[in-house]
Amino acid sequence: xxxxxxxxxxxxxxxxxxxxxxxxxxxxxxxxxxxxxxxxxxxxxxxxxxxxxxxxxxxxxxxxxxxxxxxxxxxxxxxxxxxxxxxxxxxxxxxxxxxxxxxxxxxxxxxxxxxxxxxxxxxxxxxxxxxxxxxxxxxxxxxxxxxxxxxxxxxxxxxxxxxxxxxxxxxxxxxxxxxxxxxxxxxxxxxxxxxxxxxxxxxxxxxxxxxxxxxxxxxxxxxxxxxxxxxxxxxxxxxxxxxxxxxxxxxxxxxxxxxxxxxxxxxxxxxxxxxxxxxxxxxxxxxxxxxxxxxxxxxxxxxxxxxxxxxxxxxxxxxxxxxxxxxxxxxxxxxxxxxxxxxxxxxxxx
Amino acid sequence: xxxxxxxxxxxxxxxxxxxxxxxxxxxxxxxxxxxxxxxxxxxxxxxxxxxxxxxxxxxxxxxxxxxxxxxxxxxxxxxxxxxxxxxxxxxxxxxxxxxxxxxxxxxxxxxxxxxxxxxxxxxxxxxxxxxxxxxxxxxxxxxxxxxxxxxxxxxxxxxxxxxxxxxxxxxxxxxxxxxxxxxxxxxxxxxxxxxxxxxxxxxxxxxxxxxxxxxxxxxxxxxxxxxxxxxxxxxxxxxxxxxxxxxxxxxxxxxxxxxxxxxxxxx
Numbered sequence: 001x002x003x004x005x006x007x008x009x010x011x012x013x014x015x016x017x018x019x020x021x022x023x024x025x026x027x028x029x030x031x032x033x034x035x036x037x038x039x040x041x042x043x044x045x046x047x048x049x050x051x052x053x054x055x056x057x058x059x060x061x062x063x064x065x066x067x068x069x070x071x072x073x074x075x076x077x078x079x080x081x082x083x084x085x086x087x088x089x090x091x092x093x094x095x096x097x098x099x100x101x102x103x104x105x106x107x108x109x110x111x112x113x114x115x116x117x118x119x120x121x122x123x124x125x126x127x128x129x130x131x132x133x134x135x136x137x138x139x140x141x142x143x144x145x146x147x148x149x150x151x152x153x154x155x156x157x158x159x160x161x162x163x164x165x166x167x168x169x170x171x172x173x174x175x176x177x178x179x180x181x182x183x184x185x186x187x188x189x190x191x192x193x194x195x196x197x198x199x200x201x202x203x204x205x206x207x208x209x210x211x212x213x214x215x216x217x218x219x220x221x222x223x224x225x226x227x228x229x230x231x232x233x234x235x236x237x238x239x240x241x242x243x244x245x246x247x248x249x250x251x252x253x254x255x256x257x258x259x260x261x262x263x264x265x266x267x268x269x270x271x272x273x274x275x276x277x278x279x280x281x282x283x284x285x286x287x288x289x290x291x292x293x294x295x296x297x298x299x300x301x302x303x304x305x306x307x308x309x310x311x312x313x314x315x316x317x318x319x320x321x322x323x324x325x326x327x328x329x330x331x332x333x334x335x336x337x338x339x340x341x342x343x344x345x346x347x348x349x350x
Numbered sequence: 351x352x353x354x355x356x357x358x359x360x361x362x363x364x365x366x367x368x369x370x371x372x373x374x375x376x377x378x379x380x381x382x383x384x385x386x387x388x389x390x391x392x393x394x395x396x397x398x399x400x401x402x403x404x405x406x407x408x409x410x411x412x413x414x415x416x417x418x419x420x421x422x423x424x425x426x427x428x429x430x431x432x433x434x435x436x437x438x439x440x441x442x443x444x445x446x447x448x449x450x451x452x453x454x455x456x457x458x459x460x461x462x463x464x465x466x467x468x469x470x471x472x473x474x475x476x477x478x479x480x481x482x483x484x485x486x487x488x489x490x491x492x493x494x495x496x497x498x499x500x501x502x503x504x505x506x507x508x509x510x511x512x513x514x515x516x517x518x519x520x521x522x523x524x525x526x527x528x529x530x531x532x533x534x535x536x537x538x539x540x541x542x543x544x545x546x547x548x549x550x551x552x553x554x555x556x557x558x559x560x561x562x563x564x565x566x567x568x569x570x571x572x573x574x575x576x577x578x579x580x581x582x583x584x585x586x587x588x589x590x591x592x593x594x595x596x597x598x599x600x601x602x603x604x605x606x607x608x609x610x611x612x613x614x615x616x617x
Contacts, residue, residue: 048522083520087520
């Protein structure tokens with residue numbers, strides 16, 4: 001069972017053009033900053049947003065095809081959606097919420113309720129069947145929303161920021177549970193999120209979406225090891241530069257060059273971990289090939305490390321110890337020399 | 351002034367307080383007058399009078415009929431106004447609110463010209479169906495609906511607007527077709543608004559005078575609702591008029607009390 005979709009549409013300032021190929025048996029997380037088009041993509045797959053161009057085919061069945069002029073309405077698609085705010089029906093109990101989809105598909109009320117009760121018990125909510133959504137905790141509401149989406153045995157499961165409405169302490173535990181439930185879901189499943197931790201924790205495949213376009217696809221390990229966009233680079237916490245190879249050097253966008261290992265031509269990414277960046281108050285002598293003068297702009301304390309943003313010809317982030325910050329009086333700002341060993345720069349094709 | 355009064359009016363100029371007091375009196379004195387002049391000893395006798403009871407019965411029938419008609423026609427109208435996107439929507443909303451500001455007697459005249467025996471629509475009703483509306487109970491119901499329905503439509507429209515459309519989307523993703531969405535999701539969410547709108551419409555219908563007397567006339571047992579009866583009895587049997595007025599006043603107060611949380615806010 002697969003989902004093949006080409007989704008092209010415009011909505012306000014968003015211009016979305018995405019092609020997806022999702023197989024069953026793996027959780028795909030669509031990760032991107034706010035405004036990237038993730039939720040719009042999800043809504044388009046659910047049939048809540050019409051396409052301008054493209055098609056959506058689930059398990060060989062055409063759900064939408066603009067060229068052919070066909071479009072199945074959401075109620076005719078075999079989908080289950082968990083919305084960001086859960087959108088549980090406030091006037092129905094948890095049991096009736098979960099039974100809702102079953103009853104819409106023709107099941108009599110007692111049967112629907114029995115199946116719904118089974119789902120809720122599987123989620124550990126057997127004692128909260130009669131509770132109204134307003135009486136449930138965040139974690140409980142999330143589970144009811146998931147049960148409601150799964151109860152109709154959909155072939156495509158879509159989750160829109162499933163954990164964002166939870167507070168930090170509940171989130172971890174619910175995330176673990178969610179991963180388990182997703183793994184046991186037999187259909188195609190797609191999670192949309194702006195939280196990289198959530199994406200990496202839940203996903204088997206990561207799709208990075210930026211400004212309506214897919215910029216990178218791969219396993220979480222691949223994507224984080226070799227980011228292909230500034231957004232992911234920042235998420236992962238590394239310095240990422242787009243450059244053109246020129247032999248043993250690469251030329252950055254501003255014209256500056258970095259000495260790198262190997263020989264490169266064409267477009268490349270150059271990745272420098274902040275740990276590999278050294279800071280000095282005077283021009284250093286030594287083996288590092290990449291040395292320049294910049295200014296210490298700002299400091300970010302994170303546990304026992306400090307990230308220093310250095311402005312200059314090549315803006316870069318360095319990671320140093322608090323002691324080093326004190327020694328060099330970096331908090332005062334001012335001129336600072338940067339050095340990066342060529343061997344510490346990882347280059348890969350763009 | 352006591353400390354409490356001083357505390358509550360602190361910051362408000364004395365002149366404003368004085369005028370406000372006059373305003374309050376303006377509303378209180380007439381009501382007080384009604385209560386004071388009421389024939390409390392003969393109250394039950396007056397209420398037992400067949401004429402009086404006929405008027406009350408007719409009022410009940412007509413106002414409930416008008417409310418039912420308002421619900422049947424008004425709810426879909428409110429739904430369309432709240433959710434529809436079509437040119438002329440604002441004009442339609444203006445039209446449905448017009449009876450709220452139109453002088454009721456003018457409404458009655460308009461109804462006559464529309465549904466009278468030689469009226470715009472009335473002539474066809476007469477020719478094709480033999481239906482005559484003016485000066486009948488049905489006509490009274492129509493007149494009351496004309497003035498009362500806007501109250502329902504406005505309240506219901508606000509209710510539909512405030513119902514979260516995303517819940518309807520959620521219902522659709524679960525497989526609910528449009529009618530099911532309306533019946534199982536939207537309607538339960540707007541029922542409080544509909545109920546409040548229906549009560550308002552009913553109260554308005556109950557009190558209608560100008561349109562009723564113009565379009566339906568003043569026939570006892572057929573179209574002589576309570577307000578019309580009060581007007582008639584004021585000369586001949588003022589005590590009975592006062593008793594009927596008290597009944598209507600009590601109903602109005604009950605409506606106000608019942609809807610206080612909705613209408614009067616957090617005051």
